[in-house]
Amino acid sequence: MDKKYEDSIHRTGRIGIIIGIILMLGIPAVISSVYDVWPESAAQVITAGSGLLAVFIPTCIAEVFSYTPILGSSAYITFLTGNVMNLKVPVVVNAQIMSDTASGTEEGDAVATIGVAVSSIVTTLIIAGGVLLLVPLRPILTSPTVQTATTYLLPALFGGIFLSFVNNDCGDYVAKGKPLTMILPLLVVFGVNAVFPLAGMEGFVVLICMVLTVLCAVVLYKAGIIKMTPKEKKKKA
Amino acid sequence: MTFNEIMNSPLLYGLVGLGIAYIILFCLITLKKAYKHALELGITREKLKLVITSSAIYSVVPSISIVIGLFSLASVLGVPWSWFRLSVVGSVTYELMAADMVATGTGYESVAALNAAGDASVVGTVMFVMSICIMGGLIAILLFGKRIQMGLTKARSKHGELGALITGVLSLAIIEAFLPMQLMKGKVHLAVVFTSCIIVLIHLQIIKRFKCLWLRNFVMANTLLLGMASSLVWIRILG
Numbered sequence: 185m186d187k188k189y190e191d192s193i194h195r196t197g198r199i200g201i202i203i204g205i206i207l208m209l210g211i212p213a214v215i216s217s218v219y220d221v222w223p224e225s226a227a228q229v230i231t232a233g234s235g236l237l238a239v240f241i242p243t244c245i246a247e248v249f250s251y252t253p254i255l256g257s258s259a260y261i262t263f264l265t266g267n268v269m270n271l272k273v274p275v276v277v278n279a280q281i282m283s284d285t286a287s288g289t290e291e292g293d294a295v296a297t298i299g300v301a302v303s304s305i306v307t308t309l310i311i312a313g314g315v316l317l318l319v320p321l322r323p324i325l326t327s328p329t330v331q332t333a334t335t336y337l338l339p340a341l342f343g344g345i346f347l348s349f350v351n352n353d354c355g356d357y358v359a360k361g362k363p364l365t366m367i368l369p370l371l372v373v374f375g376v377n378a379v380f381p382l383a384g385m386e387g388f389v390v391l392i393c394m395v396l397t398v399l400c401a402v403v404l405y406k407a408g409i410i411k412m413t414p415k416e417k418k419k420k421a
Numbered sequence: 422m423t424f425n426e427i428m429n430s431p432l433l434y435g436l437v438g439l440g441i442a443y444i445i446l447f448c449l450i451t452l453k454k455a456y457k458h459a460l461e462l463g464i465t466r467e468k469l470k471l472v473i474t475s476s477a478i479y480s481v482v483p484s485i486s487i488v489i490g491l492f493s494l495a496s497v498l499g500v501p502w503s504w505f506r507l508s509v510v511g512s513v514t515y516e517l518m519a520a521d522m523v524a525t526g527t528g529y530e531s532v533a534a535l536n537a538a539g540d541a542s543v544v545g546t547v548m549f550v551m552s553i554c555i556m557g558g559l560i561a562i563l564l565f566g567k568r569i570q571m572g573l574t575k576a577r578s579k580h581g582e583l584g585a586l587i588t589g590v591l592s593l594a595i596i597e598a599f600l601p602m603q604l605m606k607g608k609v610h611l612a613v614v615f616t617s618c619i620i621v622l623i624h625l626q627i628i629k630r631f632k633c634l635w636l637r638n639f640v641m642a643n644t645l646l647l648g649m650a651s652s653l654v655w656i657r658i659l660g
Contacts (some may be wrong), residue, residue, distance in 0.1 A: 189458045194456060194567040201448040201563050204509060205556060207440045208471055212548035214436060219427050221544040231547050232526035236519055236554035244487065244557030252562065252569045254592045259570075261451055263562045265444060266510040271483045273595055275476050278641050282475050283468045288577055288588035293570075294459040298469065299476035301452035306480040307487065308444055309507050314488030315504050318495070325489045332656065334486040334651040339603045339610045340648025341597065342482075343617025344641060347625075349596045354589035357582055365590050369597035377605055386598060393594035401590045412582035 186290065190257075193297070196331040197260025216252045246387035250394065258300035265304040269386070270337055275303040277348050286355035308350035354412065365400040369393040423539035428499025437501040441508055471638065479641040482649075493517070497532045502548065510555050521549045526550075612655040617648035 216222040223229045230237075252259045255276055262272040276287075279299030287292040315320060324330065330414060350363045373389060374404055382389050404410040427433070459469055491511030494503035498520055506516045517532070524535040527543045535543065573591075577584040602610050624640045627633065 186458070186461075189454070190567075190571075193451070193454055193458075194592060196451055197566065198563055200451070201559050203443060203447070205559055207443060208552040208556070209508060211433070211436045212545060212552060213546060214547035215427065215430075215433055218432060219422060219430075219541065219544065221427065221541055223546040223549060223581075228546055229553065231549040232523045232546055235522050235526075235555045236550065240515070240554050241557040244555065245561045248558050248565060249569065250594070252566055254595065256454070256570055258451075259562055259566050261448055263510065263558045264447070265506075266512055267483065267487065269595075270486075270598070271480060275479060276639065277592070278479055279472045279474055282471045282637065283660070285464070286583075286589060288561055288573060288594045291459070291462050291464055292463060293528070294455050294531075295472050295638075296450060297455035298459060299472050301448040301455065302473050302476040303450075303480040304448045305445055306477045307484040308441060308448075310481065310484035311487055311504060311508050312441060314491050315500060318492070318500065321488070322492050325485070326492055326574070329653060331489065331501055333652055334489055336610065336613045336649050336652035337483060337486055337645070339606070339613040340617045340645050340652070342600050342603050343614035343648055344644035346596055346600060346614075346618055346620050347621050349593055355474060355577075355585050357585050357589075359586050359589060362586070362590060363593075366593050366597055369594065370601060373601040374599055374605070375565040377601055378434070382602060386602070389598040389602075390594045392593055393597040395591045397593050397597065398587050401586050402583070405586055405643075410586065412586060413638065414582075 193257045196258075197257065201264055212214060241386075243387050248389055250387050250390035253394070254287060255300070256288075256296050258293075258297040261297070261304050262302050265307065267307065271303060271307065272300050274345050275299045276339060277345055278348055281348055289355040292355070295347055342364060356415055357410050357412045358415060359410055362401075363406055364409065365397050368400050369396040372396060422541055424541050424544060425499060425537055425539060427541055427544050428500075428502055433499070433501040437505040440505050444508060475638045475641065478638050481647070482642055482645045487513070490516075495518075497536050498547075506551060511558065515555060516551065518549060519554055523547045531549050608659040609652055609655045612659060613648050613652050616651040616655070617644050619630045620644045622651075 221261070247268060248263065251262070251273065254273060255262050258272070258276060263270055276296040278298060279295045280287060280292050285295050352358050352360050352362050354362060359368040373382070373393065401410065456469060487507055491503055493508055494507065494513060494516055507513065519530040523543070523546060524532040527546060529535040529538065573588050577588045580587065604614055621640060621644050624636060624643065628636050
């Protein structure tokens with residue numbers, strides 16, 4: 185990867201995150217000072233948040249390790265603006281399909297960042313629009329029909345993007361048999377989820393699936409089942 | 422002042438407005454850098470236009486579901502703080518859970534009970550706890566983001582075609598983790614997944630047969646919308 189761009193995009197991302205953290209703590213600090221509503225003590229904050237911290241610290245960290253390999257440089261905006269699974273990951277997948285680029289390549293990383301930045305701007309503007317139109321929109325968007333439909337956002341999403349994942353594309357290579365790496369992890373998740381519901385542990389499950397998929401890929405490649413062909417060679421052939 | 426008055430105060434609106442403006446600015450700066458770099462890498466403007474329009478169109482439907490969440494959150498936490506929390510890091514589920522845990526931690530039955538009681542003294546605690554408890558991901562990306570990406574780039578270049586294969590299969594983990602969980606949630610979930618799959622196939626056939634490339638921009642958005650709408654039919658059929 186271009187070292188200058190890599191340093192610059194990560195520096196921008198890190199500064200962006202630091203300012204985001206300052207805002208997240210600064211706004212409560214200003215409100216607490218102006219209205220004199222500071223928490224009684226740090227212990228009160230820790231006590232009230234201990235349950236959340238116990239759940240969310242490992243979950244959030246697992247998400248970073250699970251999704252950053254897919255998101256690349258767009259991870260900074262993604263984690264600052266949230267909605268990783270229902271918005272940003274599909275946007276990354278879609279952006280790479282639209283531009284014929286692959287995950288893990290420099291080109292794939294650049295288009296993923298473009299897609300996620302655009303998506304975050306659109307979402308921010310739509311939420312702002314929702315705030316402005318709170319009164320007229322509330323009856324429509326809180327109707328039982330709309331509320332029921334939105335609870336099925338994730339199955340609709342995964343049914344929609346599933347086919348995008350079943351391909352032999354691997355950056356500069358065509359990896360014939362690549363979808364075979366999905367079989368074992370899929371069976372494991374099906375099996376484990378049947379006896380031990382995995383809901384709420386998605387970040388960890390993604391991480392375990394990554395390890396399993398890589399192991400399957402290495403075994404299938406060494407066994408000669410997955411065959412890698414450089415794209416240039418393939419074109420000439 | 423009561424809890425509700427502070428949580429809907431003009432000052433909080435102003436601060437949140439600044440925060441939102443910052444988020445947009447940060448996105449624009451990153452977008453500019455990535456766009457310039459994509460052109461340097463030889464990706465055509467046409468392809469980038471396609472990426473931008475399809476990302477924007479796709480984002481509309483999930484964003485509307487966030488607005489629906491805003492309505493439920495705003496009724497207990499006020500409009501501006503809910504607006505900020507849903508624009509920065511948070512999700513409706515987390516925010517409601519966090520607010521509720523703070524309320525019970527400070528002696529109330531729920532966040533709705535806290536709101537109804539109007540106890541302004543816990544405003545600071547609610548806001549700080551909601552912010553601090555979701556920061557794990559931000560701190561982790563700050564510390565490890567560059568290292569993770571550099572490690573992958575190194576693996577890809579060092580191990581040749583095997584490196585390309587290893588980094589190329591990582592994204593499959595998303596489908597492997599989430600698809601079985603969605604399929605196993607019930608008959609309606611299963612039907613919605615298959616409906617969405619079929620909708621994508623229909624789109625791809627239309628694009629191929631009638632060469633209407635413009636439709637590629639709408640595949641994801643249409644699939645999401647029609648897939649979600651199909652749930653209403655499936656509920657009636659499957660119960």
